[in-house]
Amino acid sequence: MHPSVKSFFWRTVSQQEIDYIEESNGKIKAFEFKWNEKKKVKKISSFSNSYQTDITEINPSNFRELFLNL
Numbered sequence: 001m002h003p004s005v006k007s008f009f010w011r012t013v014s015q016q017e018i019d020y021i022e023e024s025n026g027k028i029k030a031f032e033f034k035w036n037e038k039k040k041v042k043k044i045s046s047f048s049n050s051y052q053t054d055i056t057e058i059n060p061s062n063f064r065e066l067f068l069n070l
Contacts, residue, residue, distance in 0.1 A: 016044050018055060030055045037061060 010018040010030075020031040028051045032041040041057045048054060058066060 010047060018047055028053045032057050034059045
């Protein structure tokens with residue numbers, strides 16, 4: 001049986017945001033979706049520090065690899 005996965009997004013009053021967050025078995029994974037690969041994901045240290053996780057960028061050149069490894 002697969003563990004329950006909860007889905008979220010995150011946004012602050014100063015408009016910092018994370019596009020997609022998954023929480024499963026007490027672990028958090030964060031994802032930013034970028035259609036334009038030249039635009040880089042802004043590091044949001046307040047999120048990373050608070051939740052002890054990195055933010056994974058998903059773009060047209062890596063999304064297949066990420067989904068195949070699930």
